[in-house]
Amino acid sequence: MKRVLFLLLACLLFLSAQSQIKDPVTWTYKANKKAQGVYEVVITAAIPKPWHMYSQTTPSGGPVPTKITFNNNPLIAIDGKLKETGKMEKVDDKVFGVKVFYYSGKVVYTQVVKVKGGLSTNISGTVSFMVCDDTQCLPPTKKTFDLKLQ
Helix, strand or coil: CHHHHHHHHHHHHHHHHHCCCCCCCEEEEEEEEEECCEEEEEEEEEECCCCEEECCCCCCCCCCCCEEEECCCCCEEEEEEEEEEEEEEEEEECCCCEEEEEEEEEEEEEEEEEEHHHCCEEEEEEEEECEECCCCECCCEEEEEEEEEC
16 A cells, blocks of 8 residues: 555646746846946846747737836836847748848846936846747746846
8 A cells, every 4th residue: 555655646746847837947036236326227138058948029920029118106117118139030931931130158138227316226137038949848937037227
């Protein structure tokens, strides 16, 4: 009886481990003070092989592009466009039928923000993204962040 219970428990643990949701991308967030009341928000995605993540400029009709949104904060003004840096690959994708833009390894998103009145506040938001490898795509995922600006 003990053997049967042990085997049943071992099978359940194995099946549980196999059914866990994959989440291959590791995100880091930081705010670098550039001047009084001026910060550079840096959001970095580390994408392990064989995965790749799509650019925010991927055309419609293709996979879900990465999108970073900042929550409204009356003390913060967004200065300029969100910059995306990394080694972008452009591929005519037969599955989606469009040219797709993606990153493997690492991509860094940078946004300059200005804090009104030199006050301390937080900037928060959401990163929406999708990753694929050569055989599968994972469902679009959202990650939230919250950074202190002081």
